[in-house]
Amino acid sequence: MKITFLGGGNMANALIGGLVNKGFAAGDIAVVELNADNRSKLEAAYGVRTFAGAEAAAWDCDVIVLAVKPQSMKEAIAPIGPHLKDQLVVSIAAGLNLASLSRWLGGHRRLVRTMPNTPALIGAGVTGLYALPEVDAAGRAAAQRVLEAVGSAVWFADESQMDAVTAVSGSGPAYVFLFIEALQQAGKDLGFDDEQARRLAIETVLGAAQLAAQSPDPASVLRERVTSKGGTTAAALAVMETAGVKAGIIAGVKAAEARGVELGQQLGAD
Numbered sequence: 001m002k003i004t005f006l007g008g009g010n011m012a013n014a015l016i017g018g019l020v021n022k023g024f025a026a027g028d029i030a031v032v033e034l035n036a037d038n039r040s041k042l043e044a045a046y047g048v049r050t051f052a053g054a055e056a057a058a059w060d061c062d063v064i065v066l067a068v069k070p071q072s073m074k075e076a077i078a079p080i081g082p083h084l085k086d087q088l089v090v091s092i093a094a095g096l097n098l099a100s101l102s103r104w105l106g107g108h109r110r111l112v113r114t115m116p117n118t119p120a121l122i123g124a125g126v127t128g129l130y131a132l133p134e135v136d137a138a139g140r141a142a143a144q145r146v147l148e149a150v151g152s153a154v155w156f157a158d159e160s161q162m163d164a165v166t167a168v169s170g171s172g173p174a175y176v177f178l179f180i181e182a183l184q185q186a187g188k189d190l191g192f193d194d195e196q197a198r199r200l201a202i203e204t205v206l207g208a209a210q211l212a213a214q215s216p217d218p219a220s221v222l223r224e225r226v227t228s229k230g231g232t233t234a235a236a237l238a239v240m241e242t243a244g245v246k247a248g249i250i251a252g253v254k255a256a257e258a259r260g261v262e263l264g265q266q267l268g269a270d
């Protein structure tokens, strides 16, 4: 399988690093990247071939991964159209729907829309995937192989669910980082130094996430087990409930989903 990435920024770096670490041949990976520094870094780090422009040779591949910003996509993919045969095109762009991509690619239908997240940078990502009905089992397996190089993969049957995936897991790391920031800040307010506050906050989140992943019990039961009647956790949770922490998180995720839908409409309007 030969893969060409359009765009060699953060997310492409994570995917390429993951593929090479898993034994995928660097010689079978090419990257079209405008920025010369990014090209040099990719060549030095992974030994992949790079192209400064979208010349014909770049598209001699089985899978094209679209990894430029959603706002740059229409312009960036314009040169691919004449070189498209039966390549599988896998987009990682937020908000951009496949109807727009297909239109911009001259009606191409071997398209997969995916939404990874930034823990992909350390191989701990989770990606949601949706394929058009025209993509066969081999095409789905190829897309899954690329995204599984940086974590786990979850398929969805309806493209409209991808905006919810973006809201939950695509943007999700930001919510967790915000929680870490707050826990750290509270630790400092209570007298810890930076390093003490950082270690206690991060290792608590890591440990709790691992416990939730390994336990057969739901998060609500694990929470109840920490919470002694009349104790310290109950005092904290009562204040957080009054402050609307849980409701705020749920409302925030729904706002992210709505923004995804809106972005898709705006991007597709061109």
Ligand SMILES: NC(=O)C1=CN([C@@H]2O[C@H](COP(=O)(O)OP(=O)(O)OC[C@H]3O[C@@H](n4cnc5c(N)ncnc54)[C@H](O)[C@@H]3O)[C@@H](O)[C@H]2O)C=CC1
Pocket (backbone or CB within 6 Å): 006, 007, 008, 009, 010, 011, 012, 032, 033, 034, 035, 038, 067, 068, 069, 070, 072, 075, 076, 077, 092, 093, 094, 115, 116, 117, 118, 170
């Ligand atoms: N940052 C995040 O949390 C997530 C981002 N994404 C998606 O991943 C995609 C890439 O995001 P990042 O890697 O964070 O962006 P980035 O800005 O690091 O990388 C984009 C790269 O594309 C290059 N580029 C721009 N126009 C080009 C063109 N016409 N031809 C070739 N190269 C071109 C830029 O030089 C840059 O290196 C975006 O569509 C984003 O929505 C998906 C999931 C999570």
Ligand SMILES: O=C(O)[C@@H]1CCC=N1
Pocket (backbone or CB within 6 Å): 094, 166, 170, 171
């Ligand atoms: O904030 C954004 O729009 C992108 C999508 C998921 C993560 N970052």
